[in-house]
Amino acid sequence: MRGRQFPVLFGISGGSVARTRVMQTIGCGMQCGNIDVGNNRRRPNFYLAQVKEFTHAGWPATIQELPNDLRPFWPFRDELGMSGGVLFKGRQVIIPQSMRQDILQQLHKGHPGIEKMRLLARQSVYWPNINRQIDESVRLCNQCQERMPEQRREPLLPHEIPITPWTKVGMDLFELNMVQYLLIVDYHSKFPVVQRLTSTTSASVANAVTGIFGLLGSPTEIMSDNGPQFIGAAFQQMCKEWGITHQTSSPRYPQSNGQIERTVRTVKEIIRKTQTTGESTAAALLNLRCTPVDAHLPSPAEMMFGRQVRTLLPANLDSNTTYQGQKNQERLEQRRGRMKTDYDAVGSKQELQPLRVGQKVRFLDKESHTWIPAEVTNLCNDLQARSYIVTTPNGTRLRRNRVHLRDVPQMPRLAEPTKDARLANTPTPMNKKIADGLDHDQSLDHQTGSGTDPYRTRSGRISNKPVRYR
Numbered sequence: 001m002r003g004r005q006f007p008v009l010f011g012i013s014g015g016s017v018a019r020t021r022v023m024q025t026i027g028c029g030m031q032c033g034n035i036d037v038g039n040n041r042r043r044p045n046f047y048l049a050q051v052k053e054f055t056h057a058g059w060p061a062t063i064q065e066l067p068n069d070l071r072p073f074w075p076f077r078d079e080l081g082m083s084g085g086v087l088f089k090g091r092q093v094i095i096p097q098s099m100r101q102d103i104l105q106q107l108h109k110g111h112p113g114i115e116k117m118r119l120l121a122r123q124s125v126y127w128p129n130i131n132r133q134i135d136e137s138v139r140l141c142n143q144c145q146e147r148m149p150e151q152r153r154e155p156l157l158p159h160e161i162p163i164t165p166w167t168k169v170g171m172d173l174f175e176l177n178m179v180q181y182l183l184i185v186d187y188h189s190k191f192p193v194v195q196r197l198t199s200t201t202s203a204s205v206a207n208a209v210t211g212i213f214g215l216l217g218s219p220t221e222i223m224s225d226n227g228p229q230f231i232g233a234a235f236q237q238m239c240k241e242w243g244i245t246h247q248t249s250s251p252r253y254p255q256s257n258g259q260i261e262r263t264v265r266t267v268k269e270i271i272r273k274t275q276t277t278g279e280s281t282a283a284a285l286l287n288l289r290c291t292p293v294d295a296h297l298p299s300p301a302e303m304m305f306g307r308q309v310r311t312l313l314p315a316n317l318d319s320n321t322t323y324q325g326q327k328n329q330e331r332l333e334q335r336r337g338r339m340k341t342d343y344d345a346v347g348s349k350q351e352l353q354p355l356r357v358g359q360k361v362r363f364l365d366k367e368s369h370t371w372i373p374a375e376v377t378n379l380c381n382d383l384q385a386r387s388y389i390v391t392t393p394n395g396t397r398l399r400r401n402r403v404h405l406r407d408v409p410q411m412p413r414l415a416e417p418t419k420d421a422r423l424a425n426t427p428t429p430m431n432k433k434i435a436d437g438l439d440h441d442q443s444l445d446h447q448t449g450s451g452t453d454p455y456r457t458r459s460g461r462i463s464n465k466p467v468r469y470r
Contacts, residue, residue: 048096052087055080072128092126100127104137111147114138139409145362146370151403154351156343157385159223159259161332165189165304166216170223170260171209171230173200176268177275182208185263187223188332189303191289192263194271202232210238221245223257226399250387250401252366286311296331303328352402355379355388360408363390363400371406374398 047069054077060066063074073080079090087094095103103125107117117134138144162168168187173180180197182205193216195208213219222239224230226248239246249257270288274281289301290311301309308317355361355376362371377397378389386402 048087048094051080051094052082055082055087089126092122092124095125095127097127100130100133104133107134108137108141111141111144113144145406145408146372148362148371148406150364151352151406154386154403156340158336158340159187161329161336162188163329165191166219168221168223169219170257172225172257172260172264173197173205173227173229174264174268176271181267181271183260183264183267184209184212185260186300186304187259189300190259190263190293191300191304192267192285194267194285200229201234202229203234205229206234206238209235210242213242218242219244221247223247223249223260225249225254225257226251250404251399252404253401256386256401283312294335297328297335353407355402355405355407361390362406362408363392363398364404364406373408374405376405 047067050067050070051073054060054070059074059077063071066074076089080094081088107120107125112120114135117138118131121130121134159168165188166186169184170187171182171184173182175181180200182195182197184193184195185191193212195212197204197208220243222244224246229235230246230248236246238244254261266288267285270284271281273279274284286309289304290299290309292299293303297303299309308315310317357376357379359376361374361376363374364370365372372392374390374392376388377391380387380389380399387399388402388405389397389399390405391397
């Protein structure tokens with residue numbers, strides 16, 4: 001007998017073939033538990049029989065002398081062995097075709113991930129392309145796909161910095177101590193404007209915005225979230241009358257309008273602290289506007305108005321100082337580049353693959369933390385980068401950022417069990433050897449007739465068996 005003796009612990013629990021916990025030791029020293037891999041009445045598995053033959057008699061000198069089905073065994077042919085009629089690769093049992101679906105189901109008990117299934121399989125079982133089939137079983141498992149973790153974040157996609165101030169502004173609403181506020185921030189100078197609101201209807205917000213624009217001028221673009229105040233008819237009509245392009249950020253992804261979100265946090269803290277101490281909120285906001293952005297950039301007020309603004313602090317304001325707009329623009333670009341570099345250093349440097357219309361996806365439901373099936377029905381424009389319109393099975397249309405959309409892998413499903421396989425999956429006493437499964441199993445992809453008849457390969461090609469194998 002060629003090969004070594006292979007004592008293997010084959011204890012994958014929870015098999016659908018035999019539910020008993022009895023462990024039976026088979027002649028080769030291998031312990032089989034909870035699965036009967038022997039009582040599988042099939043016609044001979046052609047290529048596994050050839051592998052057994054080569055293992056006994058020796059392998060050819062070159063891989064070219066092997067049939068295509070046997071070539072996957074060539075790299076580890078020295079690890080193959082026989083014991084009690086059972087074929088082994090090291091300490092792994094080589095599983096016949098008819099039993100692989102059941103083994104995959106057992107490996108996936110508890111719905112582990114791909115890597116854990118591979119590690120478990122390496123302890124006991126093997127067949128060609130087992131890793132690929134493990135990948136398919138996980139990616140086609142609805143429960144696993146629904147409970148996938150959130151996707152990695154993509155590289156930072158910063159907004160373009162306008163050359164002139166008050167060209168592009170961001171706006172948002174926030175509430176503090178039961179009071180509603182409107183915040184507008186200039187994307188060039190980062191100059192904040194805060195206005196208290198008595199109502200948060202779309203018409204009230206539009207009136208407050210037009211009052212500010214009447215004082216500081218009309219921008220060409222507004223960036224906001226998808227709140228009803230901004231997508232309402234009154235606000236949209238205001239943008240149309242003033243000739244303003246209105247862009248919205250991705251729903252449930254405030255990072256796409258990070259400038260305004262960060263300023264909201266800063267302004268809220270200033271208002272909260274000044275109200276607690278009884279100080280002037282207006283004076284505190286004035287200091288915020290007149291504080292330099294960093295060591296190389298002037299204050300938001302100076303970049304906004306092109307001059308220094310007087311505060312309550314004593315200062316020598318030089319009226320002859322000229323505003324260096326071009327140099328500040330370069331410094332703003334450099335600052336934006338440093339922010340992107342720092343952000344990408346702790347995240348991913350590779351963007352997610354873009355999606356196409358008609359592609360099947362899953363979107364992340366923030367409330368239930370599950371991934372729900374949907375289909376991409378529209379692509380947002382370039383100004384709404386990484387946003388897609390998806391339609392759920394009940395017909396609901398949603399807009400989501402790419403990081404909240406996971407593409408559904410289009411993989412061929414594993415072959416459905418045939419009638420013989422279903423009969424073989426009925427509980428049976430565990431008193432047969434694995435060798436019976438090898439000798440009475442046939443791959444569904446290689447059904448042969450008589451010794452000289454041609455047979456059809458997996459790809460559909462008609463092939464004639466070599467003379468030496470007839």
